[in-house]
Amino acid sequence: MTVKCIIFDCDGTLVDSEHLTNEVIAEMAGELGIDITGEEATNMFGGKTLDAVIYGMKELSQKDIPEDWLPRLIQKVSETYKTDLLPMDGIKELLDNLSVPVCVASNGEPRHVNGSLKLTGLSKYFGENIFTASMVGIPKPAPDLFLYAANKMNFRPEECVVIEDSIPGVTAATRANIKVYGIIKLCSEDELTNAGAIPFTNMSELPDLLGL
Numbered sequence: 001m002t003v004k005c006i007i008f009d010c011d012g013t014l015v016d017s018e019h020l021t022n023e024v025i026a027e028m029a030g031e032l033g034i035d036i037t038g039e040e041a042t043n044m045f046g047g048k049t050l051d052a053v054i055y056g057m058k059e060l061s062q063k064d065i066p067e068d069w070l071p072r073l074i075q076k077v078s079e080t081y082k083t084d085l086l087p088m089d090g091i092k093e094l095l096d097n098l099s100v101p102v103c104v105a106s107n108g109e110p111r112h113v114n115g116s117l118k119l120t121g122l123s124k125y126f127g128e129n130i131f132t133a134s135m136v137g138i139p140k141p142a143p144d145l146f147l148y149a150a151n152k153m154n155f156r157p158e159e160c161v162v163i164e165d166s167i168p169g170v171t172a173a174t175r176a177n178i179k180v181y182g183i184i185k186l187c188s189e190d191e192l193t194n195a196g197a198i199p200f201t202n203m204s205e206l207p208d209l210l211g212l
Contacts, residue, residue, distance in 0.1 A: 003100060003210050004159040007149050007178070010106035011047070012165035012186050015116045016086045018046050024076050025053060028069065032061040046186045047166020049107045049139045050074070078115065087120040088183075090203030095125040100212065103129035105149040107139045107168070129153065141168040143176035150178065161210060170195040181209060 012018040022041035029036050034057065036044075045053050050070060057065050095102065103126060106113045110132045117123040117130070131149045133139035140146075150160045162173035162180040167187060173180035174196035182197030192199040200209060 001158065001179075003161050003212060005150065005153050005155040005161075006098065006100060006102045006210070007105050007146060007153075007160055007162045008102060009047075009162070009164045009166070009169050010104050010113050010116060011108055012088075013163055013169075013183060014088060014091055014104065014122055015120050016088050017081065017116060018042055018165070018186055020080050020084055021077050022046065024073060024080055028073050028076065029057060029060070031069070032057055032063070032065065034060045036060075042186065047107065047140070047164075047168045049133060050109060051139075074109070074112070077112070081112075081116060081119055085116060085119050087122055088203060091122070094203040094206055095122070097207065098212065101129075101153055101155075102126060103131060103149050103153050105131045105145050105162075107133045107145075110134055139168070140166075140172035141175065143172050146173055146176040146178055150176075163206070164197060167191060167195045170197040173197075181206065 008014050019042060022045060023038035025045060026036050026038045026041040044056055054065055054070060113130060113132055133145050136144040136148045138144050146162060150157050157176055157178045160178050162178050164170050164173060164180055165183045165186045170180050170182050170192060180197045182192035182199050184199050184201050189199045
């Protein structure tokens with residue numbers, strides 16, 4: 001199969017944000033009487049939506065979450081990104097040399113996704129082709145977002161590949177019948193393989209893996 005379109009996840013795939021976000025989540029969980037580390041937060045919430053974070057906090061604390069908690073979390077994450085967010089290693093070189101169309105399909109909040117791409121200098125590679133779960137109303141691991149992205153890019157699912165880092169994302173791609181490659185960082189090689197991905201360790205490997 002010739003790859004005609006590449007669909008990238010954002011957090012942990014294009015931008016190295018998962019650990020930053022989850023350190024903030026862990027810190028603010030303390031306000032709710034929840035004692036977790038950034039690593040534990042990453043294991044719980046990596047690749048998931050903010051709704052999943054709120055649900056998780058309710059489950060862990062056994063109480064309602066104050067209304068101002070989520071807006072403050074979003075603000076704090078945004079501030080952290082401004083100083084510490086970096087593009088994933090090798091991603092700019094990869095995007096500079098790709099000749100096939102590319103797009104983004106993320107579970108993230110639209111403001112965060114667009115902000116992350118701007119901060120790291122990656123926006124120029126995607127233009128308007130940035131799609132989020134809010135556009136389809138249901139996040140990964142449902143396949144809807146990837147199917148939506150493929151359709152918007154005017155390609156059939158089997159003409160696309162997905163680049164992911166999380167199990168919800170890999171699961172969504174396999175459910176959409178789109179071949180998926182998983183970068184080993186958030187998840188282990190075994191976890192990615194078991195979920196249905198072809199694992200790899202650096203963006204520089206993708207041209208050979210994809211036959212581009």
